[in-house]
Amino acid sequence: MKKLLLISLSVVTLAACSEQEAYQQTVFEQISSDPDIKSYHLDPETVTQCIVDLSSKKMPGIVPFEPMRKAAYQGYTKMIALKKAEKPEAVLQELREYFGDAKGLADAHRNYSESYLECVSTVTNRALDEQQEIEEITQ
Numbered sequence: 001m002k003k004l005l006l007i008s009l010s011v012v013t014l015a016a017c018s019e020q021e022a023y024q025q026t027v028f029e030q031i032s033s034d035p036d037i038k039s040y041h042l043d044p045e046t047v048t049q050c051i052v053d054l055s056s057k058k059m060p061g062i063v064p065f066e067p068m069r070k071a072a073y074q075g076y077t078k079m080i081a082l083k084k085a086e087k088p089e090a091v092l093q094e095l096r097e098y099f100g101d102a103k104g105l106a107d108a109h110r111n112y113s114e115s116y117l118e119c120v121s122t123v124t125n126r127a128l129d130e131q132q133e134i135e136e137i138t139q
Contacts, residue, residue, distance in 0.1 A: 019069075019070045019073035019074055019077075020052070020056075020073050022073065022074075022077050023052060023073045023076050023077045023080075024048060024049075024052045026077045026080045026081055027048045027051050027052055027080060028044060028045065028048040030080055031044045031047050031048050031051070032044045036120065037120070040120075040124055040127070041127070042120070042123050042124065042127065043123070046123055047119050047120060047123050050115075050118075050119035050122065050123060051112070051115045051116055051119045054115040054118060054119060055076065055111050055112050055115035056069075058111045058115075059072040059073070059076070059111070060072050071098065072108075074098065075095060075098035075099055075108060076108060076112060078091060078094065078095055078098065079095055079105070079108060079109060079112065080112065082095070092105075
């Protein structure tokens with residue numbers, strides 16, 4: 001019985017990890033082509049990891065393998081990829097269903113946008129601080 005429980009828990013955890021990885025990959029694809037990231041010479045992987053970590057804190061569910069969190073990762077992934085969708089109206093309607101209603105979708109979009117802005121700001125400030133330290137050392 002314990003083995004069955006352990007195997008079931010492992011399968012659920014791996015499934016949730018794949019949802020989080022899909023979300024992270026979608027964020028990375030968006031960040032990699034973002035002109036702001038390129039113009040500030042920021043590392044897309046660092047910004048991506050920051051966004052995923054920060055936005056995940058405000059997603060429904062407590063742990064990554066919880067069904068609510070898995071659905072949130074799926075919804076956020078679709079939300080970010082909306083611009084690339086062949087039928088954006090259909091995807092938008094599906095997103096409203098994922099997040100319960102238009103307000104839930106707006107809250108998810110706000111969470112992602114705030115995470116994006118905070119992470120870009122944080123990573124930019126770190127880069128400027130590092131550059132300033134290097135300049136001080138070389139003087």
